[in-house]
Amino acid sequence: xxxxxxxxxxxxxxxxxxxxxxxxxxxxxxxxxxxxxxxxxxxxxxxxxxxxxxxxxxxxxxxxxxxxxxxxxxxxxxxxxxxxxxxxxxxxxxxxxxxxxxxx
Amino acid sequence: xxxxxxxxxxxxxxxxxxxxxxxxxxxxxxxxxxxxxxxxxxxxxxxxxxxxxxxxxxxxxxxxxxxxxxxxxxxxxxxxxxxxxxxxxxxxxxxxxxxxxxxxxxxxxxxxxxxxxxxxxxxxxxxxxxxxxxxxxxxxxxxxxxxxxxxxxxxxxxxxxxxxxxxxx
Numbered sequence: 001x002x003x004x005x006x007x008x009x010x011x012x013x014x015x016x017x018x019x020x021x022x023x024x025x026x027x028x029x030x031x032x033x034x035x036x037x038x039x040x041x042x043x044x045x046x047x048x049x050x051x052x053x054x055x056x057x058x059x060x061x062x063x064x065x066x067x068x069x070x071x072x073x074x075x076x077x078x079x080x081x082x083x084x085x086x087x088x089x090x091x092x093x094x095x096x097x098x099x100x101x102x103x104x
Numbered sequence: 105x106x107x108x109x110x111x112x113x114x115x116x117x118x119x120x121x122x123x124x125x126x127x128x129x130x131x132x133x134x135x136x137x138x139x140x141x142x143x144x145x146x147x148x149x150x151x152x153x154x155x156x157x158x159x160x161x162x163x164x165x166x167x168x169x170x171x172x173x174x175x176x177x178x179x180x181x182x183x184x185x186x187x188x189x190x191x192x193x194x195x196x197x198x199x200x201x202x203x204x205x206x207x208x209x210x211x212x213x214x215x216x217x218x219x220x221x222x223x224x225x226x227x228x229x230x231x232x233x234x235x236x237x238x239x240x241x242x243x244x245x246x247x248x249x250x251x252x253x254x255x256x257x258x259x260x261x262x263x264x265x266x267x268x269x270x271x272x273x
Contacts, residue, residue, distance in 0.1 A: 002168070005171060006113060006114055006117070007112055007117075007158075007255050008119055009114070009117060009121060010117065010121065011200055011219065012123060012215075012216055012219045013121035015214055015215050015216075015219050016125055016215055016216055017124065017125060017128050018124070018211070019211055019212055020128045020129055020132055020208070020272075021128070021131070021216045023133070023207075023208050023211055023217060024132035026239055026255075027204040028204075030137075031134070032179075032182065032183065032186070033137070033140070035179070036131050036132060036137075036140055036144060039144055039171075040128045040131055040132065040144070040147070040174065042272065043124075043128065043147055043148065043151055044149065046163075046167065047124075047154065049157050050154075050155055050163060051158070053160065054159070054160075057270055059158075059159060059160060060238055060239045060241075060242050062163075062164065063160050063162050063163040064239060064242045064243050064247060066155075066160070066162075066163035066166070066167075067162065067163060067166050067243070068174045068247075068250060070163075070166045070167060070170050070171060071170075071213060071254045071257060071258060072254075072257055072267070073171070073175075074178075074261060075170075075176060075257045075258060075260055075261035075264065076115075077175050077178060078178055078264040078265055079173065079260065079261065079264040081178055081179065081181075081264075082264045082265075082267045083153050083183040084182065085182055085185050085186070086214070086267070088185070088186055091207050094186060094257055
């Protein structure tokens with residue numbers, strides 16, 4: 001058993017995490033839950049970057065990318081939460097199917 | 105390295121990953137959004153432990169403080185600005201969940217089994233970065249322009265927070 005086989009299960013779990021997030025993103029109708037699904041997918045990507053850094057031996061670079069990812073993630077979440085609250089104040093619901101004012 | 109030690113590490117990694125996957129499942133499946141946000145914070149904490157184990161302490165600190173702390177606070181604040189669900193909406197959610205999420209275990213099983221075949225072959229290890237390459241030199245050296253972009257993105261985030269909690273006139 002070497003280092004690569006030690007981190008190999010991480011690859012499977014990264015895909016499983018991404019699958020959970022993507023599945024929720026596809027089936028949910030609640031706008032706040034869409035943000036949660038995005039967060040779960042981001043966790044998978046964060047883990048993938050760290051495992052990539054470990055396997056390639058470029059851990060410092062991987063950490064720099066993860067810090068950048070976290071900064072962008074938090075801004076995306078805050079902006080998305082602001083949009084959801086604004087939409088809720090406007091329409092009175094979190095149901096994503098009600099957002100069809102621009103539907104042709 | 106000692107094979108027994110490596111096996112113990114592998115078992116520990118799988119336990120941590122299992123906890124993280126359970127946290128992610130709870131995040132997407134729990135009915136109450138506050139509990140879902142707490143489950144997300146739990147997922148972040150487990151990810152932080154994994155990062156520490158994989159020798160990435162700086163990223164782990166950021167993950168713990170920002171993802172498990174700040175994002176949870178922002179999310180719970182957003183949930184508190186929304187009216188709680190009525191009994192009818194709760195019943196509809198339970199019906200919706202059982203109807204829509206019944207495929208999720210099957211999807212996870214297929215992805216897991218499929219990938220266990222794909223990732224069976226070990227990858228060749230590329231050359232490691234030269235000794236002395238530190239995070240701060242990488243952050244402030246070749247990626248200094250990225251930091252400027254991050255500052256601008258953070259300012260956009262602050263603007264988002266201001267808009268989130270703006271009082272209506």
